[in-house]
Amino acid sequence: xxxxxxxxxxxxxxxxxxxxxxxxxxxxxxxxxxxxxxxxxxxxxxxxxxxxxxxxxxxxxxxxxxxxxxxxxxxxxxxxxxxxxxxxxxxxxxxxxxxxxxxxxxxxxxxxxxxxxxxxxxxxxxxxxxxxxxxxxxxxxxxxxxxxxxxxxxxxxxxxxxxxxxxxxxxxxxxxxxxxxxxxxxxxxxxxxxxxxxxxxxxxxxxxxxxxxxx
Amino acid sequence: xxxxxxxxxxxxxxxxxxxxxxxxxxxxxxxxxxxxxxxxxxxxxxxxxxxxxxxxxxxxxxxxxxxxxxxxxxxxxxxxxxxxxxxxxxxxxxxxxxxxxxxxxxxxxxxxxxxxxxxxxxxxxxxxxxxxxxxxxxxxxxxxxxxxxxxxxxxxxxxxxxxxxxxxxxxxxxxxxxxxxxxxxxxxxxxxxxxxxxxxxxxxxxxxxxxxxxxxxxxxxxxxxxxxxxxxxxxxxxxxxxxxxxxx
Numbered sequence: 531x532x533x534x535x536x537x538x539x540x541x542x543x544x545x546x547x548x549x550x551x552x553x554x555x556x557x558x559x560x561x562x563x564x565x566x567x568x569x570x571x572x573x574x575x576x577x578x579x580x581x582x583x584x585x586x587x588x589x590x591x592x593x594x595x596x597x598x599x600x601x602x603x604x605x606x607x608x609x610x611x612x613x614x615x616x617x618x619x620x621x622x623x624x625x626x627x628x629x630x631x632x633x634x635x636x637x638x639x640x641x642x643x644x645x646x647x648x649x650x651x652x653x654x655x656x657x658x659x660x661x662x663x664x665x666x667x668x669x670x671x672x673x674x675x676x677x678x679x680x681x682x683x684x685x686x687x688x689x690x691x692x693x694x695x696x697x698x699x700x701x702x703x704x705x706x707x708x709x710x711x712x713x714x715x716x717x718x719x720x721x722x723x724x725x726x727x728x729x730x731x732x733x734x735x736x737x738x739x740x741x742x743x744x745x
Numbered sequence: 746x747x748x749x750x751x752x753x754x755x756x757x758x759x760x761x762x763x764x765x766x767x768x769x770x771x772x773x774x775x776x777x778x779x780x781x782x783x784x785x786x787x788x789x790x791x792x793x794x795x796x797x798x799x800x801x802x803x804x805x806x807x808x809x810x811x812x813x814x815x816x817x818x819x820x821x822x823x824x825x826x827x828x829x830x831x832x833x834x835x836x837x838x839x840x841x842x843x844x845x846x847x848x849x850x851x852x853x854x855x856x857x858x859x860x861x862x863x864x865x866x867x868x869x870x871x872x873x874x875x876x877x878x879x880x881x882x883x884x885x886x887x888x889x890x891x892x893x894x895x896x897x898x899x900x901x902x903x904x905x906x907x908x909x910x911x912x913x914x915x916x917x918x919x920x921x922x923x924x925x926x927x928x929x930x931x932x933x934x935x936x937x938x939x940x941x942x943x944x945x946x947x948x949x950x951x952x953x954x955x956x957x958x959x960x961x962x963x964x965x966x967x968x969x970x971x972x973x974x975x976x977x978x979x980x981x982x983x984x985x986x987x988x989x990x991x992x993x
Binding site: 600617618625627635701703711 | 751753764814816817818842844847848849850912914915916917951954955956957959960961962963966967973974975977978979980981982983984985
């Protein structure tokens, strides 16, 4: 779970970098998008790099989901399906110290998975084309994010991603055996910082389009 | 002080169980939590009712026998064992809810008493070292760095009370298992079985029906002995190297 999560985080950072190219204008953004298709050419065929990425990412997502499902199932069996709500007392339902992010991991993960499908249908295949379909990736982005509810769906999904990363990054370090008591505070601080940076980085382009700064 | 207690009453393993309310008017704030239960039990006995069953032994915070969930927190509002919790941690007029540890691997035997023998089986699976018996070797014959000795000792203070399982949203016993892995793994005597130990203990942990760890940290926050969360990281590290080495 930690390793597949780390692969997905690295992908997110690269993806966020690509998104921010929107500020370079239509030509730069579309050129970047096209370049991803011919990356590694002529060593790789057209779209070769993209397909390698797609296979790696799909495998990571599936393994990540399998691990999450296994953990969820074991917790369900160990607590008669009630988890942290298995005590009658309602006085400590939010735990002694646990983060809000830690509550969002399972359902937040489901939200993110659904968002990924929606996002692929929207900006990759363009089957969902609010604001009008286009062959230009730049125009797809600009057309879509001029509509408030499209931005809202992305905003909610990016918050889910942010919370998922906040707990996920810390958890991955602990799972890979790299946590030490004296580093724990720093690891958590870095997890928060990276989660915030990625969330904000992804939200800048849609809001820039919505407010007319781009397009 | 006056308090209202809501206590989990369950006649036997198979009984459904329910929360029962008791009023206590004459609680002294210097009583320990268990002494308060003793007072209630004397009252119940005089009334001809069945006293509340709860586990306890040393009442010094070192044996790990006592332990109940008080107001939804394992061992209650102070970070200590239930026997070392005093009524001064509560206010006059408080409603206090008392429940047993809840986990599939810790079935309730009666009232607040749960069967924690799953912990014994985890220890049996690998929480030991092999040492020649006979004359005790000289204490200085095997040097141990101070930092390692301290960490091993800190981990060894685990009393196996089970609060980590009770507090964990997944009912995982990873902190308990990790305490023993860290205790023995930091010492030279623990090295020969280090790789096989972690694999056997984690397997046994899973077989007992405890949940998996998702690094939420509630366990370490309620641990009366302050076993740090990074022991679980050490367990994970040992498990990864054990699986990579193939020396099982």
